Amino acid sequence: MAEAADFQGTSPSPARRWLRRTGALLAGVPLLAGLCQLPAAAPAEAADTSGSVSVAIDTLSPSAPTDGDTLTVSGTVTNNGKQAVTAAHVGLQVGPELNTRSSIDTVSDGKDSLQGATGSEVDGKYEAKFAKLTPGVAEPFSLSVPVDELDLGDAGVYQLAVSLSGRTAAQSWDQQLGIQRTFLPWQSDEADTKTKTTFLWPLISSVHMTAETGSNAQQTPVFLDDDLAKEISAGGRLDQMLSLGENLDVTWVIDPDLLASVDAMTHSYRIQGEGDTTTPGTHQALAKQWLARLQKAVEDKEVVALPFADPDLASLAHNGTSVTGSLSHLDEATDVAATTVRTVLHVTPSTDFAWPVNGAVDRSIVKVATSAGADKVIARSDSLQETAGLSYTPSAARPIGGGTTAVVADARLSTAFQGDLTKASSATLAVQRFLAQSLALDLQTHKQRSIVVAP
Structure with missing residues (x-):
């Protein structure tokens, strides 16, 4: 064929x-x-546990980075709640490594759920800040991070999440209000078997x-x-x-x-x-x-x-x-x-x-x-x-x-x-x-x- x-x-x-x-x-x-x-x-569908802010990843480049690349992620965040979100920031979270195809399915099923493991957030200098997110208004963001800063290990598939944290009048402390999970395929060396x-x-x-x-x-x-x-x-x-x-x-x-x-x-x-x-x-x-x-x-x-x-x-x-x-x-x-x-x-x-x-x-x-x-x-x-x-x-x-x-x-x-x-x-x-x-x-x-x- x-x-x-x-x-x-x-x-x-x-x-x-x-x-x-x-x-x-x-x-x-x-x-x-x-x-x-x-x-x-x-499998049965997961319950809706998404937050009050929706996070959309519109571009992720390169899709499968190698050594020396800079990863750029851009998209929008939209406040779907009734209260303004203040002191907000968008950050990247990397990990854990996903070792099976079924674990990739699990992440896909709960890609915008606030529940579940997401890994640690990349250094705060690689984040986008928003003084205020008005309800119903989509705000663009763009994050660029050298791949070397992501601390990726062996070749494999890593969970990559873009999260929005901030405060509301009703809950005036930092909290995660929205997330979008995706995947970062990583292979620094050429595969032995294709x-x-x-x-x-x-x-x-x-x-x-x-x-x-x-x-x-x-x-x-x-x-x-x-x-x-x-x-x-x-x-x-x-x-x-x-x-x-x-x-x-x-x-x-x-x-x-x-x-x-x-x-x-x-x-x-x-x-x-x-x-x-x-x-x-x-x-x-x-x-x-x-x-x-x-x-x-x-x-x-x-x-x-x-x-x-x-x-x-x-x-x-x-x-x-x-x-x-x-x-x-x-x-x-x-x-x-x-x-x-x-x-x-x-x-x-x-x-x-x-x-x-x-x-x-x-x-x-x-x-x-x-x-x-x-x-x-x-x-x-x-x-x-x-x-x-x-x-x-x-x-x-x-x-x-x-x-x-x-x-x-x-x-x-x-x-x-x-x-x-x-x-x-x-x-x-x-x-x-x-x-x-x-x-x-x-x-x-x-x-x-x-x-x-x-x-």
């Missing part, structure tokens, strides 16, 4: 530059082997074309709506996926139905209206441009073609196998997938992968997936777990019997960038969490491993 990123060699793209600083990780390779079984429950990581990059959409065609000799295709044009337009979801993916070393995972639909848009097509009416489609140039960019992006890259229209394998496995011909149609969907990708993108895809929704699998889903010719099933580690009681995260590829391999994506890394990341603070915390989990994974063992990230 394609290399996702590499901290050595050529200059990284801006989208990868923050990853490079860990020195821990990432370069894709053929996947290796292990053992597995099925799943565990999610975990190799493959990123799967999905280009998938819902079905847009109908089974109807025009009555003319060209059998003009008819679309349900014009939503696909919005997705491939500048700023649309599929445009953003392509814009990001074309600058990264990823394995493209594509629904051939999407390719066929955009390809149909490059010619004459119509949009379904009310009743039996249709209107002409007008986005031929947009479709041609998007496809041309995708063709260039996948050159010399690995491309995985899902069965045509990306059928829901779980629904089929649990409710559809009794329907006559359902599995044979799945087989046909796999056969036409390869032809579609070759015709539209001019590359030969792999068609031996199946990807159930969110990588959730059980025996019946695997059985249906393999009935259509797949011998590799993309699962996720919160669904398919190793049975040997390993103290470290094993390589992604694990045999599950019958000649089938489960390619188990790491759940923590795969979900690190979920949710609304339009706020700078949310994006910064997500980046630090991803880097922390990556470094913690790498430091678990000196064994060479291959990890898959499947957003």
Whole structure:
């Protein structure tokens, strides 16, 4: 599978530059082997114990510092209480070192809780002071600290917290009123063994074309709506996926139905209206441009073609196998997938992968997936777990019997960038969490491993 990123060699793209600083990780390779079984429950949510002042970390640079760097943290503090806060200051707290991936999860769950260990505050000369914080007003801060002043020890992930302390009229003594926790990956020397990581990059959409065609000799295709044009337009979801993916070393995972639909848009097509009416489609140039960019992006890259229209394998496995011909149609969907990708993108895809929704699998889903010719099933580690009681995260590829391999994506890394990341603070915390989990994974063992990230 394609290399996702590499901290050595050529200059990284801006989208990868923050990853490079860990020195821990990432370069894709053929996947290796292990053992597995099925799943565990999610942890309960922590109670809300946040303070009256919210602390937002908008930037943290460098994301993974090395010797000689100066760490700069900036953001805002907002007084959410009803009383003014006086004699306030924002300071940095470092420590303790987090030795396990689960301890990183715990900090993430309680990132703005006043409870829990935070470590000692860095020397007071590295703080921002506020004479008064008015209720409802966001005040900016910026702190710069030489990394040498942080007293970091061995390579590892350290908890980093930005806290706000001050006084109120009701409580006229210094107290911590708000905090935001994040992570500081630290590795002063290059890692002896680097975990190799493959990123799967999905280009998938819902079905847009109908089974109807025009009555003319060209059998003009008819679309349900014009939503696909919005997705491939500048700023649309599929445009953003392509814009990001074309600058990264990823394995493209594509629904051939999407390719066929955009390809149909490059010619004459119509949009379904009310009743039996249709209107002409007008986005031929947009479709041609998007496809041309995708063709260039996948050159010399690995491309995985899902069965045509990306059928829901779980629904089929649990409710559809009794329907006559359902599995044979799945087989046909796999056969036409390869032809579609070759015709539209001019590359030969792999068609031996199946990807159930969110990588959730059980025996019946695997059985249906393999009935259509797949011998590799993309699962996720919160669904398919190793049975040997390993103290470290094993390589992604694990045999599950019958000649089938489960390619188990790491759940923590795969979900690190979920949710609304339009706020700078949310994006910064997500980046630090991803880097922390990556470094913690790498430091678990000196064994060479291959990890898959499947957003």
